[in-house]
Amino acid sequence: MDIVFMPVLVVLIFLACIGACIGSFINVIVWRMPRGESIVFPGSHCIKCNHFLSWFDNIPFISFFLLKGRCRNCGEPISFRYPLIELICALLFLISYFSTPSSYLLGTQWLVIIFSCILASILLSLTILDINYFWLPESICRFGVFCGLLLSFIFSLNLEENSSLFAEHFFASILGYFSFSLLSKVAKKILGKPALGKGDAKLVALIGSWLGFYGLCLTVYLAFIASGILVTIGLFLKRIKFGEYLPFGPFLSICTFLVWSLGNYFWYSKIIAFGNLFLRT
Ligand SMILES: [Zn+2]
Numbered sequence: 001m002d003i004v005f006m007p008v009l010v011v012l013i014f015l016a017c018i019g020a021c022i023g024s025f026i027n028v029i030v031w032r033m034p035r036g037e038s039i040v041f042p043g044s045h046c047i048k049c050n051h052f053l054s055w056f057d058n059i060p061f062i063s064f065f066l067l068k069g070r071c072r073n074c075g076e077p078i079s080f081r082y083p084l085i086e087l088i089c090a091l092l093f094l095i096s097y098f099s100t101p102s103s104y105l106l107g108t109q110w111l112v113i114i115f116s117c118i119l120a121s122i123l124l125s126l127t128i129l130d131i132n133y134f135w136l137p138e139s140i141c142r143f144g145v146f147c148g149l150l151l152s153f154i155f156s157l158n159l160e161e162n163s164s165l166f167a168e169h170f171f172a173s174i175l176g177y178f179s180f181s182l183l184s185k186v187a188k189k190i191l192g193k194p195a196l197g198k199g200d201a202k203l204v205a206l207i208g209s210w211l212g213f214y215g216l217c218l219t220v221y222l223a224f225i226a227s228g229i230l231v232t233i234g235l236f237l238k239r240i241k242f243g244e245y246l247p248f249g250p251f252l253s254i255c256t257f258l259v260w261s262l263g264n265y266f267w268y269s270k271i272i273a274f275g276n277l278f279l280r281t
Contacts, residue, residue, distance in 0.1 A: 015097055015117070016090040022059035023089025027082050035139060049074035056271050060086040075172040085128070088250045092120035095261055103165060103212050107155050115151045119210055120258060122147070123253040128202065130249030136199025142204050143212030145173055148209030165212075172216050180204040198250050207256050211264075218267050219259045223251040 025039075031047075032039050044053045049204045051073035060233050064083040098114035114261060122144045129135050152169035180201035180217045187195035208216045228250060234240030259267055 012097060013095060013159045015093040015113075019090035019093030019117070019120075021052060022093070022117070024058075024060040024082075026089060026121060026125050027046045029125055030085075030132070033129070034133050034135065036076060037275070038164050046071040046073060046076060048076040061090070063087035075084050084086075085124070089121065089124055092124060092257070093117050095257075096120055099261040101260045102215060103152065103169070103213070104155060105263075106161055107159055111151070115147065116260065118147050119144075119255050122206070122262035123257055127250045127253045130197075130199070130247040130253075134245070134247050136197065136248065136249050138199075138202060141199065141202035144206035144208045145202075148206060149173065152212075154211070166211050169209050172213045173205045175213075175217050176208035176210070176218070176220075177201050196248060200252065203249055207252065211256065211259055215259050218264055218271075220254040220256045222259070222267060223248070225269065227251045228232050228256060254267070 005078065019104075028044065034065050042052070044058050045051060046053070049071060053063075057067060057072055059066075059067070061083050064078060067078065069078050069080070088158075095239065096113055096119075099112065099116045101112065104276060122140060126136050126144075127138055129137060129140075147164065149170060152166045156164065156166040178201075180196070184194070184196040184198070184201060204216070204220065207219050211219060231240060231246065235242065240246070
């Protein structure tokens, strides 16, 4: 059944619920992966008393408030991060419904929504892991590249107008990876210390596979500008020390989702308008 025939509100509520559940799973991933634990077994449990959560204590977002933010067994406070990530994931899934990625304007709408949700989940996991551990796991990046290429492959088979899509995204991914690896080596030579993480090149490969050449360039450009602005503000407010390491992954991830959701032209026109502002003065 085509998604157009379903009432929009029902689809949106469904997407938000699935998003909150995936957010709950992302909470498990970002806690267990850095500790080398399985993300499937054992089931969800309290990290203090190991009490296993029954289904009604494990409802995303809602259980946290029913339990008043404490473990039912030992009363240990539960981090507010859990419902927050579930809420963010639900919102990203809602945005996915309205996403208009430039590479996929022609073709099946529901497929784009599903893949948009997958992209949001991958980027959210990478963002949290990079903020907390300066780590962009290769397994997640590889999975992301695979999904990005799979979508472009399906679309290039479906429509004649899209026939070159897979090749473009494939080469954008490879070129992105090698140019960022090179950039990281050059920056290390010049600065005498690592400036970009190893994972960043893998994330750039992922971005290329989802957005193609043009979207990748826009994303990297926006990420450098956004990080530059944030570092300047941080230094000014003395929240960041000079020479302090900052993860670049979150900037890349957030900009990827923005470029994906709003399309290349939206950001291109904003960049041009921003440039004109300076030219006039
Ligand atoms: Zn407990």
